[in-house]
Amino acid sequence: MTDVTTRPMEQSEFDSWQQAVARQFADAQVAAGVWPEEEALDRALEGNRTLLPDGLDTRQMILLRGVLADGTPIGRLWIGLTHPRGVAGCAFLYDIQVDPEFRGRGLGRALLAAAEATARDHGATHLELNVFGDNPAAIGLYSTAGFQVVTQQMRKGLA
DSSP states (O other): OOOOEEEEOOHHHHHHHHHHHHHHHHHHHHHTTSSOHHHHHHHHHHHHHHHOTTGGGOTTEEEEEEEOTTSOEEEEEEEESSOTTOOTTEEEEEEEEEOGGGTTSSHHHHHHHHHHHHHHHTTOSEEEEOOOTTOHHHHHHHHHTTOOOSOOOOOOOOO
16 A cells, blocks of 8 residues: 555635535536536535635644655545534544545545544544445445445435
């Protein structure tokens, strides 16, 4: 596995990341049929403002950049040390992203391992995440990394 370390996200990185992560989440919600397109970005941005009211300084939230040994940034992590549904001892991985130009090199697995180590170092005994059903690459990564399905939503069109 390629060696990936992490460092705190810088304010300039946070500012651009906020828009990008909200856009990605909004697009995923629209694709899943959960939110209407005309409201999606505003809803995602509002959700992030609620989760990160103090930005980088929000308590119990860790925002990191994954970096290679030479310091090259390759991705991002957003870890909540308090589970959104109150599961004791369980951190929540809100976002893991490898920059497009670095994908396909095993860096996602290395970044995921860094997220697990960070959560463990902060006292978490479990790490949970959400993955959309139309993302088989991520589902495969998480499954082979030892994640197990704990809840599952399914939908059928009735047209």
